[in-house]
Amino acid sequence: MHKILQFFYKFRVMFLFILLEGISLVLLVRNNKYQQTVYLSSANDFTARMYEWSSSITDFFKLKSTNAQLAAENAQLLNQINDLENRLVMAEERANGIENPRLPSENQLDYIPAKVINNSTNHLKNYITINKGALDGIEPDMGVVSSSGAVGIIKNVSEHFAVIVPLLNPTLKLNCKLKTSNYSGPLVWDGTDARYSDMKDIARHVQVQVGDTIITSGLSSTFPEGIAVGTVKICELDDSDMFHKIKVELATNFSTLTYVQVIRNANKKEQQQLEQRSTQDSNKK
Amino acid sequence: MLRTISINALRFILLILLQVLLIDNLQLSTMCNPYIYVLFLLTLPVDEPRWLDVILGFLIGLFIDMFSNTLGLHCFAGTLVGYLRYYVIKLFVDEEMRTTGTPGYETFGAIEYIKYVVMLVTIHHATLFALEAFTLTNGWWLIGRVFISSLVSSALILVASLFDKAQ
Known part of the structure; x- marks a missing residue:
């Protein structure tokens, strides 16, 4: 017993170091989940x-x-x-x-x-x-x-x-679509330049032209359809590619925001509940 | 003793404010993110117990994380710098120079101090950016980012040390 205590005392700095690094890693991994505690972020x-x-x-x-x-x-x-x-x-x-006109x-x-x-x-x-x-x-x-x-x-x-x-x-993957052809795909930032982002999953048969407008797809309840996201800046397609490589120039200037x-x-909760119920029902069957 | 504690507490607060209110707002480029709060860890007294180095490294990282929404990231890098500081001092500085006092040009000698700063800042930035990029595989870009940011941070810290007459 005495020897064990002595051992711990001898390497106390290293154990402390490992403990704190462990805590840091746990915090880091937990932080990547969508929700985090308010207290340790800049919303406190x-x-x-x-x-x-x-x-x-x-x-x-x-x-x-x-x-x-x-x-x-x-x-x-x-x-x-x-x-x-x-x-x-x-x-x-x-x-x-019409008898009952109402906003969509x-x-x-x-x-x-x-x-x-x-x-x-x-x-x-x-x-x-x-x-x-x-x-x-x-x-x-x-x-x-x-x-x-x-x-x-x-x-x-x-x-x-x-x-x-x-x-x-990069944790945000916003579903967008091409205004002209209505094909949709996620918009993901690669972390290099604040003016540009990448649009993925646009299949090779789709016609994409430089200057095409990208808008929100309206496929989630977060954004309504048709909000400007950006324009196509560069569009590449190699012979072996399944999808276009599209570089999008963002409409919002984030550095002067x-x-x-x-x-x-108003109807978001209703929509989410309905969608959730539907998936639960189909899981039961 | 009391004087040392108050000087370091003041450094702690000033460097965090400088980092989050000024440096983080410069937004130079994604390639150049200087982190000068490391200076706090670099100028802790040499004869301070090592466990305190490690805890202070964790604490300053935690504060920076709270401001920049990167919980755990700076904690990790800060703790590492706190832990490795002792070994880097041992590596570069002669035994009679590293018994007391605050690290600086006079106490360590200019060349040794520069080596010490550049080494720890580079370790800190490399850890930070590698951990931040976790899922990205763009190696050359990462190396460039570490290189440029470390260079700028080291330069800022070395210039700041010239004016740091607190010791």
Whole structure:
């Protein structure tokens, strides 16, 4: 017994080292799962308030470009209102003939505006922190867009803050499609350049041209269909390839991102429950 | 004793703030991610117990991780630097130079100090980027990233040490 204790004492530093490295690895692996604890991420109150404070200083120097961005966004919102009013008028007219006119279920959305308080583009796994949280109605898995296109998906939410997994993170595989041909595939970032991402799984028989627009596919309840993601920058196809190698120039400029909108889908829970029930039913049989 | 503790506590806080509020926001390129918080571990007193080196390495990594949402990554690299520091000092520095004091140009000698910094920073960055890339297989890109980032970090740390008159 004494000898065992002596042995442990002699190598105490090494045991401590191995123990701490073990803890680190466990944390690292657990962190890769989709949900993580809020306390040890930048959504916790202490770190987030620190970031808020620092971004309040840097904001001052960005006022000019931010104003320009807000103006552009206002214009876009006005266009949207216009468009919606037009649709309303048309719907009313149609309603004269149809008994129960109603908005399509997947279109019952609203947007929660939020401000980016921490953002990175130069890591392999980038994250964005925003200044809205559970109290503002934000929940994990909601989609996030900017005035120019898709941004990412909400990962963690605390009371006042939320963390987004942006397109610049290889763990996010956003389902997109080609606007012209409707073929869809996942968009995955390779970790090298914040301006470009790769689109996978587009079979070789599909016609792809440089400059084609890529939009969200609407196949998940996170993003509605048709939000801009980017344009095809390079498209390669070797004789032996099953799929096209497509490099997509992203619509959103992540290095200057300041304001974003979180999409709240009123019917999302209903859709997910229905889909879950269907898979459970088919598993039983 | 109290003086050493307060100086190092101050370094701990200042370097974390500098890292997460300034350096991480520079966003130079994916090839160049300097991590200068390693300076805290490099300038701990030489005669400090080794178990404290390891724990402090873990702690500073944990704080950096909390700010950058990379839980476990910097913990791992920090702990490793804390553990290997003793061996690297033993490797490069003469016995009479490494009994007391804070590592620096004067205490270690300029050449030895530079070797010591570059070696540990490179180990730290290589561990960090290799662990971060875990699933990617782009070897040359990884090597380039380690090389360039280590070079920039080492340069920043060596320049910072010139002005660090706290000891």
